[in-house]
Amino acid sequence: MKLVDHVENAFERIACKTAIATGSFWTFGVALLSIIAWAAFGPVFGFSETWQLVINTATTIITFLMVFVIQHAQNKDTRAMQLKLNELISAVEKASNRLIDIEDLSDREIEQLHKRYQRLAQTALEPAREKRGQAGTA
Numbered sequence: 001m002k003l004v005d006h007v008e009n010a011f012e013r014i015a016c017k018t019a020i021a022t023g024s025f026w027t028f029g030v031a032l033l034s035i036i037a038w039a040a041f042g043p044v045f046g047f048s049e050t051w052q053l054v055i056n057t058a059t060t061i062i063t064f065l066m067v068f069v070i071q072h073a074q075n076k077d078t079r080a081m082q083l084k085l086n087e088l089i090s091a092v093e094k095a096s097n098r099l100i101d102i103e104d105l106s107d108r109e110i111e112q113l114h115k116r117y118q119r120l121a122q123t124a125l126e127p128a129r130e131k132r133g134q135a136g137t138a
Contacts, residue, residue: 011072019073022066034058078103 021027038055045051082103089095102110 015069015072018069022069 035055038051042051082101086100089100090097099113102113105113
């Protein structure tokens, strides 16, 4: 196994555990208590620039790192959901297999498909609208 594979596996484990931990009530509680403690020490340090720098630096570092953890978790969830949808599409006999892996198309191609399905939906709704219109005149 290559070093890159070990690093990727380590990141995967750390990111998953971090995402779970940071989404918990306890982590929120620790963050809230940290802010309260920081604010309480404001008068002790005379609300100095150093006092402000501590919270600014800490929150900047945490935010920077959490962006990667959140993006990793979101990418993983999206891939898993796409695979599940692909399985459903492939399992339904009349479903169009052209929609499998649609997320790999360009924005323009997806927009063209979207317009096509909008037209199909309008066509499907026309008989129901006509029926309601006839019922209203009777």
